[in-house]
Amino acid sequence: MRTAIISDIHGNYPALMKVLEDAHTEDVDNFIFLGDYYMDFPFANEVVAELMSMENAYIIKGNKENAMKRLREESPDDYSALHYIVREFTQESYDYLNGLEDEMYIRLSPAALVYATHISPIFGKSQGATPRDKCCLNQIFRQAMLEKPFSHEEFLDDYHSFVNSDICVPYVQNIDANIILYGHNHLQSYAYCGDKLIINPGACGLPFDFSNKAAYTILEETRNGFNVIERRVAYDIESLIHYTRASVLYEKNKIICELTFLDVLSGRNNQSLLFDIAREIATAKDEEGDFFNTPFSSSTWDEAGERFIEQYGVQFPSCG
Numbered sequence: 001m002r003t004a005i006i007s008d009i010h011g012n013y014p015a016l017m018k019v020l021e022d023a024h025t026e027d028v029d030n031f032i033f034l035g036d037y038y039m040d041f042p043f044a045n046e047v048v049a050e051l052m053s054m055e056n057a058y059i060i061k062g063n064k065e066n067a068m069k070r071l072r073e074e075s076p077d078d079y080s081a082l083h084y085i086v087r088e089f090t091q092e093s094y095d096y097l098n099g100l101e102d103e104m105y106i107r108l109s110p111a112a113l114v115y116a117t118h119i120s121p122i123f124g125k126s127q128g129a130t131p132r133d134k135c136c137l138n139q140i141f142r143q144a145m146l147e148k149p150f151s152h153e154e155f156l157d158d159y160h161s162f163v164n165s166d167i168c169v170p171y172v173q174n175i176d177a178n179i180i181l182y183g184h185n186h187l188q189s190y191a192y193c194g195d196k197l198i199i200n201p202g203a204c205g206l207p208f209d210f211s212n213k214a215a216y217t218i219l220e221e222t223r224n225g226f227n228v229i230e231r232r233v234a235y236d237i238e239s240l241i242h243y244t245r246a247s248v249l250y251e252k253n254k255i256i257c258e259l260t261f262l263d264v265l266s267g268r269n270n271q272s273l274l275f276d277i278a279r280e281i282a283t284a285k286d287e288e289g290d291f292f293n294t295p296f297s298s299s300t301w302d303e304a305g306e307r308f309i310e311q312y313g314v315q316f317p318s319c320g
Helices: 013-025 044-053 068-073 081-088 091-098 138-147 152-163 169-173 237-245 248-252 254-266 271-284 298-311
Strands: 002-006 030-033 057-059 104-109 112-116 179-181 189-193 196-200 214-222 225-233
Touching: 002 013, 013 044, 013 214, 013 225, 013 237, 044 081, 044 091, 068 081, 068 091, 081 248, 138 271, 152 189, 169 189, 169 196, 196 214, 196 225, 237 248, 237 254, 248 254, 254 271, 254 298, 271 298
Parallel strands: 002 030, 030 057, 112 179, 179 196
Antiparallel strands: 002 214, 104 112, 189 196, 214 225
C-alpha cells in the first residue's frame, strides 16, 4: 500500500496537479493532505475544488485555514492580498475548508496508525516555542545552507539526531501513533524516533529547502515494514508567475507577490531580504520598529518594496 503525503500548496494549483499526476504514476492508493491550501497564488478555489473531488483522501486544516474566519470578518481600510483571497473563496470552498479538522488519527492498516497535524507537535504546539534549529525553522535552514552548504542526506542525518534529542523524545513518545505527519516549515524530511516514523513531506507549492521542484512524500507499507520515498516534481514556474502577475492578487500586493516569485524560483525563504532593506531605511530615518510587534511605517515598507524589486526583481537564479 502506498500513501501520498502532501502539504503547503499555498494556492499553487499547477504544482499540485503535477504532484497528483506524479503520484498516480507511482501507484498511490491513498492521499493525506496536511493543510495550508491557499495564500500566495491566485488559484485558491481551483485547489479546493480538486481537494473536494479527491477519493481515498484524508484532509486536515493548516494555520492558513484557521485564519480564514478572522480575515473574512476584518474590515481594513485597504484589503491585503490575504483579505482579498479569502473574500474570493466561493461559499462552498470556504465552508469546506472551515469544516476540516485540525488534526486526525488515521488507521491505514493494522500496522499503520497515523497522527496527522499541520504544525509539528515536537517543536510547535507542545513546547510553545520553536527551537532555533535548521531542522525546525526554514529561516535558520537558509542561513546555515548559505554559510556552509550541505546535502539533503546530511540534513536527514541532522534531522535524525534532532528528533532523537532530549528536546523531542518526550513529545514523540506521548503521541499514540507509530507514524507522525506534519508540514508547515516547508522542509522535506523524515526520521525514526524509536519505533515511531516522523515525516514532513515538505511544501508542494512553495519549497524552502533550496530546490524549486514541488515536494511530496510517499509512505509505502510492505511486509517488512515501511519505506519512505521522497519525491520532487518539476512544473512550469514561469507560467505560474506570468499568470499571477496578470491577476488581481498582484494588483493588491505587488511587493509580496514579487517576493514570493523570488521564493518559488530559488526554493528558499527570502523574507529576510525585504526586512533587511526596510530596517536599513528605518535606521536612516531614526525610525524604531520591527517586522512583527511594532511595524515600520507604511512609507518605509513602500520604499523597501521598491528597492527590493529594483535589486532582486524576479530574475533570481533558479535551482534544480
